[in-house]
Amino acid sequence: MRKSCDCGQAMGLDFRKVIFEGRIEIENVPILQCESCSTYIVLPEVKPHLLSLIGEWRLLEGSRLIHFNEMNEIASLLYDALYASPVTASIEHILEHKKEERINLLLDIYGFAKAKEDGMWMEDITQRLSQLTLFHTARQVSRIK
Ligand SMILES: [Zn+2]
Structure with a gap:
């Protein structure tokens, strides 16, 4: 990173x-x-997802406020690692741990969605899982300020 x-x-x-067209406000975008x-640049690992969400939202009327960390697994991991964890542990360590926890949780939920035969839910979970498995936390992450 x-x-x-x-x-x-x-x-x-x-x-x-990040504010788009003056009406779509997206909080907590990793940069x-x-x-x-x-x-600054939007973190390359999340940019395609951010752009596809903006593409969907801009078709909707009115203004919106969205917390990107609630929509994107990588943003959520990074946000938790930087703001919700003791500063003593290394960020890589926290990220790896949180990623594992999150994957296990999603796998549990997937089992539940499958039992319910909910195809859309399964697809959503699959998409979230693939964000996580494609994200490698071993690279160095640093926090400025
Ligand atoms: Zn510079």
Whole structure:
């Protein structure tokens, strides 16, 4: 997750509110921000999901406030790891642990959805599971500030 900015400085993980067309507010979007020039980019691992959600939401009327960490598994993991855990443990360790917990929970829920023969629910869980399994927490994550 560590990346370098165009200016050569390291970029660190943070969260930001993203506003789209002045009416769709998305809280807790994970970003990588330069420690020197404050350039930032949406974390590449979550960008495709964010864009597809914006694509759906912009078709709806009115304004919306969405917490991205409630929609995206990676954002949720990172958010919990950075804000809800003791600062003494390493972020990689917390992430790995939380990822495992979350996968186990989702697998349990999947079993339940399957027993109910709820195809849409199963599909939602499968999509969430694939976000998690594709996300590798071993890379270095740092928090700026
Ligand atoms: Zn920079």
